[in-house]
Amino acid sequence: MRIVIENAAIVTVTGGEYPSGHVVTNDGLIESVGAGPAPDGPVDERVDGTGCLVTPGLVNTHHHLYQWATRGMAQQATLFQWLTELYPVWAGLDEKVTHAAAVAGVLRLARTGCTTVADHHYVYPRHGGDLAAAVIDAAATVGTRMHLVRGSMDRGESHGGLPPDSVIEDTDTALAATAEAIDTHHDPSPQAFTRVAVGPCSPFSVSTDLMRLAAELARDKGVRLHTHLAETVDEQDQCQAEHGCTPVEYAERTGWLGEDVWLAHGVHLSDDAVARLGATGTGVAHCPTSNGRLGTGIARIADLIGAGAPVGLGVDGAASNEDGGLGVELRQATYLARLRGGPAALTARGALRLATLGGARCLGRDDELGSLEPGKLADLAVWRLDGVEHAGIADPVAALVFGALPPLALLLAGGRPVVREDTALNVSDVDVAANLRRESARLLAAVDR
Numbered sequence: 001m002r003i004v005i006e007n008a009a010i011v012t013v014t015g016g017e018y019p020s021g022h023v024v025t026n027d028g029l030i031e032s033v034g035a036g037p038a039p040d041g042p043v044d045e046r047v048d049g050t051g052c053l054v055t056p057g058l059v060n061t062h063h064h065l066y067q068w069a070t071r072g073m074a075q076q077a078t079l080f081q082w083l084t085e086l087y088p089v090w091a092g093l094d095e096k097v098t099h100a101a102a103v104a105g106v107l108r109l110a111r112t113g114c115t116t117v118a119d120h121h122y123v124y125p126r127h128g129g130d131l132a133a134a135v136i137d138a139a140a141t142v143g144t145r146m147h148l149v150r151g152s153m154d155r156g157e158s159h160g161g162l163p164p165d166s167v168i169e170d171t172d173t174a175l176a177a178t179a180e181a182i183d184t185h186h187d188p189s190p191q192a193f194t195r196v197a198v199g200p201c202s203p204f205s206v207s208t209d210l211m212r213l214a215a216e217l218a219r220d221k222g223v224r225l226h227t228h229l230a231e232t233v234d235e236q237d238q239c240q241a242e243h244g245c246t247p248v249e250y251a252e253r254t255g256w257l258g259e260d261v262w263l264a265h266g267v268h269l270s271d272d273a274v275a276r277l278g279a280t281g282t283g284v285a286h287c288p289t290s291n292g293r294l295g296t297g298i299a300r301i302a303d304l305i306g307a308g309a310p311v312g313l314g315v316d317g318a319a320s321n322e323d324g325g326l327g328v329e330l331r332q333a334t335y336l337a338r339l340r341g342g343p344a345a346l347t348a349r350g351a352l353r354l355a356t357l358g359g360a361r362c363l364g365r366d367d368e369l370g371s372l373e374p375g376k377l378a379d380l381a382v383w384r385l386d387g388v389e390h391a392g393i394a395d396p397v398a399a400l401v402f403g404a405l406p407p408l409a410l411l412l413a414g415g416r417p418v419v420r421e422d423t424a425l426n427v428s429d430v431d432v433a434a435n436l437r438r439e440s441a442r443l444l445a446a447v448d449r
Contacts, residue, residue, distance in 0.1 A: 001044040001415060002026040005382060006037055008049025009396040011349075012372040013056055013356050023054055025378035028191055028415040033372045051386025052409050053396040055352060056370055057115025057379035058326045059359030062226075062264045062285035062314025065119045065135055066093055068101035069440040071322045079232045079294050080162060086319060087123075087163045092446045095129035100439040102138030104432050105324055106146075107424055109315070112325030112405060115144050115379040115413040118285075118314075118363060120226060120264065122151025122201040123167050124177070132181045136194055143418040143426045145192075145379070147363055149199035149226045150181040154210045161205045171210045174200075175217055182221050190368065191377060191414060195223070202228035203250055204238055215255035224260050224364055226285075227251075230273070231265035232296045248273035257282045262362040264314060266304065267297040274300060278307025283362035286354065288332040289323065290316030298336050301354075302345045312359030327405045330355055334401055348401040378415035381408060384422075 003025045010021040012033060022038035024031040032039055070089055074082040102119070109117055121135050132150055139146035152174035155161035161168070169177065178198055186196035198218035200206040206227075218225045230236065230247040239247045248269065251257055257276065262283030269277070277284065286299050304311050313333055318324040330351045337346035346354075360370030368377050383406040385399050390406065393399040400406060411419035418425060 002031070002042055003045045003047065003412070003415065004038045004043050005047040005049050005054060005410070008052040008054045008382065010054045010372065011352065011397055013353055014371040014373060023372060023380060025380070025412060025415045028378055030372060030374055030376050030378050032374060047382065047410060049382060049409070051384065053383045053385055053400060053406075054372070055113070055381050055383065055400070056356040056372055057381050057411065057413060058113040058355045059116045059312060059363065059369060060109055060114050060315055060326045061118050061262060061283075061312035061359045061362045062287055062316055063105065063117060063119045064121065064317030064319070065102035065105040065138065066090070066098045066121060066123065066131070067317035067319035068105045068324065068436060069097050069443050070319045073319060077294070078234065079296060080234050082294060082320065083162050087167060089443065089447050090123045091125050091164055091166050092443050093123055093125055093128050093131065095131060095134045097439045097443045098128070098131045099134040099138055100435045102135045103141055103427060104436045105318060106139050106142040106144055107427055107429070107432055108324040109326050110142050110144055110411060110418050110424060111408065111422065112327035113381040113383070113408065113411065114326040115381070115411065115418070116147065116359070116363070116365075116369060117144055118147040118149060118197070118226070120149040120151050120199050122153055122199065124152070124169060125167050132185065136185055140193070141427060142424065143416060144413050145194070147195045147197060148181065148185060149197045150178045151199040151201050152178060152210065152214070153201045153205040154207050155205050163205055171207060171213065174210060175213055178214065179217060179221065182223055186221075186223060188222065193414065197224040197226050199226040202235070203247060204235055208254060211254040211256065218260070224262070225256060226262055226264065227256065228265060229263040230268045233268060236268050246270065246273060248276055252276070260364065262310065262312070264316070265291065265296070265299065267291055267299045269300055274303050274307050274309070277304060277309040281308070281310065283310035283312065285312055285314035285362060286333060287314040287316040287321070288329060288336045290320040292332070292336070293320050298340045300340070301333065301337050302341045310358060310361040311354055312362040313355045325405070326355065330401045348395070348397045351401050352397060379413050380411075382410040383407075384409045
């Protein structure tokens with residue numbers, strides 16, 4: 001399809017902004033971006049963007065979609081307390097629960113401007129079925145791109161870890177299953193809708209052997225690496241006690257720094273750690289709402305950006321961010337950065353860059369995603385700013401970031417409409433909600449027994 005969007009405010013993220021301009025998409029790619037009306041040519045659909053802002057589709061760099069089935073629990077817990085309460089529930093995950101939760105989570109992401117989802121799934125109960133395929137199918141059902149991070153844990157309670165032994169894999173099984181997920185699902189081609197990364201869960205739930213061997217596997221397969229790191233003081237203290245170093249030093253020892261790595265959270269970082277992430281081009285997925293929900297702290301986002309580290313936004317699991325939307329993280333990231341560094345620490349445009357080009361850089365796709373440029377993938381959001389919630393805000397980017405999250409007039413992924421007039425096109429909200437309620441109740445009932 002050749003889709004023409006005209007009369008809208010356009011923010012390309014890489015520099016160009018047009019108060020009234022056009023974007024033309026054709027065959028899954030952006031054909032033209034600029035001021036004024038679109039160039040002449042055949043049109044399959046013409047969208048009048050009057051009163052709207054067009055941005056790149058947002059990129060979510062860290063999520064746990066299965067957690068949509070367990071929201072609202074452990075409300076006053078620290079991270080380790082929260083995990084201890086929830087792991088026994090997650091031990092009951094199967095394909096039906098995982099698929100229902102993932103469809104709901106991706107639907108919420110799409111309706112908040114997200115076109116690319118990186119989902120870190122690391123809980124694989126022994127009789128749960130093919131949970132990786134369930135997550136991938138959920139994204140295809142809604143219509144977004146999926147970067148599945150095939151996670152793993154090989155350190156259960158019997159070896160000093162937090163998760164029950166029933167949800168961990170031995171090291172060889174974890175590596176073999178990760179390799180199989182890459183071989184089965186990873187699409188390295190341009191315009192790919194599905195890619196796979198390697199993602200041992202975290203240093204406190206994974207052995208040193210698995211950390212090292214997973215990094216070797218990823219590089220042998222030519223895929224990216226992702227894990228949690230430096231999220232809490234508890235993790236920092238445990239790393240020091242067990243390994244005699246900081247989390248970033250441990251990551252470096254095990255092969256986990258580099259331009260093919262992005263780390264979730266990065267809240268507790270020394271000056272040396274920030275500089276090291278910047279020097280190695282190691283990315284950070286900033287999850288402001290989840291960090292606030294669990295009281296883990298405020299990440300040094302302005303410092304990381306200043307050091308040259310790629311930084312993107314992440315929603316994190318819905319059990320620690322019950323909203324589950326990505327667009328709302330623009331404001332959260334801005335406010336937390338300013339609480340730490342003052343009102344100039346992060347601008348509205350800086351926040352938008354985190355959610356678009358910064359996220360694309362973390363996922364290794366900044367040549368394809370994250371900005372509105374001819375030849376890039378036609379992933380874009382058309383935000384409606386003509387309501388009372390944004391009336392009187394002359395700057396459309398400020399309206400998007402500081403104001404109420406606008407409804408979507410249109411969301412395209414690869415030039416395909418996913419959301420139109422704030423309604424998902426490929427799934428029913430009512431059906432998705434009903435299915436999630438049913439599967440969540442089944443999961444919780446199994447724990448109660």
